[in-house]
Amino acid sequence: MNKIEDKIWECIQDKIILITGGTGFLGKSLATRFLKYEPQSLRIFSRDEVKHFRFNNIFGNNPLIRNLIGDVRDYDRMIRAAEDADVLIHAAALKRIDILEYNVTESVKTNVLGTLNVARTALRNNISKALFVSTDKACYPLNSYGACKLLGERIFTEMNYSKGKSKSILSSVRYGNVLASTGSVIPFFKQKIQDGEPIPLTHPEMTRFIVSAEQAVDLVMKALVYSVGGEVIVPILPSAKIIDLIETIKTLLNAESDIIDVGIRPGEKIHEILINEYEIPQTYKFEDLYLISSLIEKYQKEIDRPIYQTKGEAMAKTTMKEYSSKDNLISQGKLLVHLKNLNIL
Numbered sequence: 001m002n003k004i005e006d007k008i009w010e011c012i013q014d015k016i017i018l019i020t021g022g023t024g025f026l027g028k029s030l031a032t033r034f035l036k037y038e039p040q041s042l043r044i045f046s047r048d049e050v051k052h053f054r055f056n057n058i059f060g061n062n063p064l065i066r067n068l069i070g071d072v073r074d075y076d077r078m079i080r081a082a083e084d085a086d087v088l089i090h091a092a093a094l095k096r097i098d099i100l101e102y103n104v105t106e107s108v109k110t111n112v113l114g115t116l117n118v119a120r121t122a123l124r125n126n127i128s129k130a131l132f133v134s135t136d137k138a139c140y141p142l143n144s145y146g147a148c149k150l151l152g153e154r155i156f157t158e159m160n161y162s163k164g165k166s167k168s169i170l171s172s173v174r175y176g177n178v179l180a181s182t183g184s185v186i187p188f189f190k191q192k193i194q195d196g197e198p199i200p201l202t203h204p205e206m207t208r209f210i211v212s213a214e215q216a217v218d219l220v221m222k223a224l225v226y227s228v229g230g231e232v233i234v235p236i237l238p239s240a241k242i243i244d245l246i247e248t249i250k251t252l253l254n255a256e257s258d259i260i261d262v263g264i265r266p267g268e269k270i271h272e273i274l275i276n277e278y279e280i281p282q283t284y285k286f287e288d289l290y291l292i293s294s295l296i297e298k299y300q301k302e303i304d305r306p307i308y309q310t311k312g313e314a315m316a317k318t319t320m321k322e323y324s325s326k327d328n329l330i331s332q333g334k335l336l337v338h339l340k341n342l343n344i345l
Contacts, residue, residue, distance in 0.1 A: 007225040011087065011129070012037035018085040018127075019044055020072055020118060021092030023051035025181040026133065028058065029213040030089060030220060031065070039064060045081050045092070047071045072114030078121040088130040089220060090118045097137070097145050097267050104144045111148035112155070119159040123166040129224055132156040132172040134232065136209070136272040139174070139279075143267030153232055160229040161296045171227035174234050176209045176272045176325070178216050179342070185242070189249050198258040199246055206242040206264075207271050207325040210335070211235065212342045222289060228306040230294040234274045236285075239325035244332045248339060275323035283320075286312030290323060 017034055019027050022044035034042055043066045046052060052067040059065055070077040072092045082088060093111050094100055100107040115132065122130035134153050137146030153172045160170035177184045185208070192199045215235060223233045246259060264270070275283055275290055282293045286308035293309070330338065 004222065004225060008221050009037055011221075011224045012039050014038065014040050015086035015128075016040050016084055017042050017087045017089070018082050019089045019091060020046075020078075021090075022046055023048060023055045024091060025178065025213070026091050026216060028055065029217050030091070031055075031059065033217045033221065035059075035062065035064065041066055043068055043081060043085065045070055045072075071110075072117055073109055075117045075120065078117050079124060082121045082125045082127060085125060086128050087224065088118070088122050088127045089133065090115065090131065091133040092118075093133075093149075095145065097143050098265060100145045101143060101266060107144050107148050111145070112151045115152040115155050119155050119170060122168050122170060123159060123163050126166055127168050129227065130156070130168060130170045131220060131223055131227070132170070133220075134172045134174040136174065136176040136274050137269075139273045139276050140269075142269060146267075157230045157232075157294045157296060161294070169227055169229040171223060171229060172232045173219050173223050174232050174274060175211050175216060175219060175237075176274070178211055178213050179339075181213065185245065186249065189246055190253065193250065193253055193255045193257050196257075198260045199250075200262040201243060201246065201259050202262055202264045202268060203270050204243055204261070205270055207239050207329060208242060208245070209237045209239045209272050209274065209325045210330075210338060211237050214342070219289075222287075226286070226289070226291065226306070226308055230296060232279075232292040234290040234292065234323065236288045236290060238330045238334075238338065239272070239328060240330050240335045244335055248332055248335045251336060252339065270326075272325040273322055274325075277322045280320055280322065281316040283315040284308050284312040285315060290315070 012034060017039050019030055021027055023046040031042055042064050044055060045068045049069055068081045070081055094107050132152055134149050138149035138153055141147040141150050156170045156172050180186050189199050219235045250257060279292050284291050291308045
């Protein structure tokens with residue numbers, strides 16, 4: 001095994017892992033990977049009992065899995081669910097941007113107050129490492145979902161530095177929509193093709209980062225290893241134009257579907273931005289990650305600098321303005337090879 005693998009085993013083997021929103025697409029991908037590292041138990045926390053039933057069927061009623069029904073809005077339930085846990089992954093969220101614009105209060109209750117409950121739970125139960133799963137939409141937020149996720153990041157960072165005697169480490173991971181995940185563009189475009197309908201395109205210049213479920217899980221694993229508290233950790237990824245993605249899917253499916261311009265939806269961005277210009281001075285490039293340290297660090301006592309700072313590259317010394325999907329685009333040909341390698345379709 002390589003060093004990173006050894007570290008992952010140390011983080012997970014014989015440990016109790018809790019995943020909020022664990023019955024969702026990311027939760028299932030995380031559970032598959034976590035089980036390979038022989039945890040003591042894997043607690044799947046979700047408010048939907050039907051999804052728990054389906055989850056159990058997928059994993060063959062694995063005896064290591066504990067199904068916990070509950071809502072992150074319920075602090076008492078969170079405290080009980082996290083009792084004696086070693087690692088907490090907070091993936092629970094309300095995510096539909098269009099619906100949440102008409103239900104902002106509910107978004108705040110789950111995505112902000114629920115996240116506050118999870119962070120407080122991590123500290124109260126002295127959980128070794130807790131990770132908040134964020135989104136590109138938290139960077140320059142244009143909608144209530146993005147604004148709530150930005151506050152979620154800030155909550156995890158602030159709670160990490162105001163934890164008192166707790167030994168918990170709280171950090172965040174940030175990335176865009178996972179390819180082939182529930183509600184993402186690839187299954188949507190694929191369904192349109194299968195139904196013989198035209199494929200909607202919101203803007204001809206729109207770009208997105210290309211991240212698979214495996215890469216999203218890799219990010220979580222590396223964050224567990226490298227985080228020292230308060231960071232926002234971002235993967236280094238390829239990106240592509242959405243029009244190129246559509247044409248590539250058509251090629252893979254041997255389809256001739258028409259493409260129609262439907263315009264940008266409220267709160268939608270033309271390009272994904274994972275690190276904004278104001279975060280660059282606190283950003284380090286290390287291996288295949290960007291790690292954004294917090295300004296709150298200056299209020300802390302002197303501590304050993306983490307490996308990503310001592311062996312990484314400080315982005316403040318480069319000409320990097322921001323980390324956007326409009327930069328370093330890959331061609332249709334490379335995208336075709338990339339999707340085949342990822343077994344997306």
